[in-house]
Amino acid sequence: MWSKNTETHSRALLVVIDYEAAIHFWKVDKFDFVVCMSAYIGVIFGSVEIGLVLAVAISVIRVLLFVARPQ
Secondary structure, eight states, X not given: OOOTTHHXXXXXXXXXXOHHHHHHHHHHOHHHHHHHHHHHHHHHHTOHXXXXXXXXXXXXXXXXXXXXXXX
């Protein structure tokens, strides 16, 4: 399962992450940060499809909660 290139892949993933955007999400809206991190974790430990499904599902739950309890 693990190859010799695992270390190289890990380094490549760390370079691709836009930390400034994640920090911006955290400062602006913490729920958007949760969506961003869930998508990232889903992609890392699963696949692109799993990450996308996680992000969309959490976003839909957020919309449903907002509609159910308007301010």
